[in-house]
Amino acid sequence: MRISGRKADELRKVEMIPNYLAHAEGSCLVSFGLTKVLCVASVEDRVPIFIKGSGQGWISAEYSLLPRSTETRTEREAVKGKQTGRTQEIQRLIGRSLRPCLDLKALGERQIKIDCDVIQADGGTRTAAICGACVALGLAVKKMKLKQNPLKRLVAAVSCGILNGEILLDLDYSEDSQAEIDANFVMTDSRELVEVQACGEKGVFKDEQLAKMIGLAREGLGQIFRIQKEILLKA
Numbered sequence: 001m002r003i004s005g006r007k008a009d010e011l012r013k014v015e016m017i018p019n020y021l022a023h024a025e026g027s028c029l030v031s032f033g034l035t036k037v038l039c040v041a042s043v044e045d046r047v048p049i050f051i052k053g054s055g056q057g058w059i060s061a062e063y064s065l066l067p068r069s070t071e072t073r074t075e076r077e078a079v080k081g082k083q084t085g086r087t088q089e090i091q092r093l094i095g096r097s098l099r100p101c102l103d104l105k106a107l108g109e110r111q112i113k114i115d116c117d118v119i120q121a122d123g124g125t126r127t128a129a130i131c132g133a134c135v136a137l138g139l140a141v142k143k144m145k146l147k148q149n150p151l152k153r154l155v156a157a158v159s160c161g162i163l164n165g166e167i168l169l170d171l172d173y174s175e176d177s178q179a180e181i182d183a184n185f186v187m188t189d190s191r192e193l194v195e196v197q198a199c200g201e202k203g204v205f206k207d208e209q210l211a212k213m214i215g216l217a218r219e220g221l222g223q224i225f226r227i228q229k230e231i232l233l234k235a
Contacts, residue, residue: 003174004033011158011170011220012124016135018231025112026140028231030132033172034122039132040115041140047109057107057150059137061094061114063087063129069121090126091116097130097155097186097194098137106150112140123173127157127184131224138232154189154232156224160213162205167212169220181205185217189225 006012012033021027026041047058064087067073077083094116114136116129134155141151161171162181171179183198198210 002168004172008166009169009216009219011223012172014131014224014227016132016227016231018135018139018235024136024140025143026136026138028132028135028139030128030135032124032128032131032170034120035124035128035172036118036120037125037129037132038115038117038119039129039136040117041133041136042113042115043140043144044111044113045109047111052109055109056104057102057110057112058104059095059098059102059112059114061091061098061116061133063091063094063116063118063126065118065121065125069118090129093126093186093195093197094129094133097157098133100188100194101134101137101151101153101155102141103148103150103152106146106148107141108146110144112137121173123171123176124159127159127170127186130155130157130186131228135228135231138228139235142232142235154225154228155186155194156189156221156228157184157186158217158220158224159184160217162209162213167209167216169216181209181213183210183213185214185221187218187221189229191218191221 015031017029020029024040025043028039114133118125160183161179163179180203186194
């Protein structure tokens with residue numbers, strides 16, 4: 001039994017509140033336990049210059065930690081004048097994870113920008129952001145009322161790790177900060193892998209351990225996909 005009382009294969013309590021903002025084309029406040037991320041999708045009738053004239057659209061993402069999302073105040077990156085490498089890496093991950101959701105040709109020459117703002121952090125902010133961003137994206141696409149629905153699939157993400165030799169699903173900060181192995185898995189709703197991030201924080205791991213983490217992630221993501229689909233069906 002973990003400190004939180006969860007079993008090794010148990011997610012934190014997951015909640016998603018759709019249409020959280022009044023003005024955005026799509027928005028979702030997602031919570032994984034104490035981790036809370038506000039995900040917002042905005043549609044623009046233009047695309048980055050590198051795909052202009054291609055007839056296809058684009059998805060990009062921005063990510064930030066609000067100053068008191070953490071135990072001590074985090075300085076705003078705008079004040080520092082530049083983004084940290086961590087911020088750049090996470091927002092690129094979110095963008096890469098979401099692009100397989102859409103038929104970019106069916107989207108036309110439009111860009112959907114996803115803003116993911118962490119309002120409270122307790123581990124797994126990037127995976128929570130991907131889960132909420134997918135809902136915000138789906139809501140935005142429905143509101144666009146295009147001739148052809150560009151939404152092909154859903155994506156979600158969850159963390160796994162090895163702590164004291166045990167494989168755990170959905171690590172909170174107390175677990176993540178002590179884990180020997182830390183991994184994040186992004187998958188489609190048909191459980192195909194989109195991206196895997198895995199590293200030995202304090203050791204090494206074997207092929208069979210990675211396979212077990214992938215299997216655990218697949219099981220856990222089933223609950224998240226059910227929540228996403230219910231929200232989008234109601235929309």
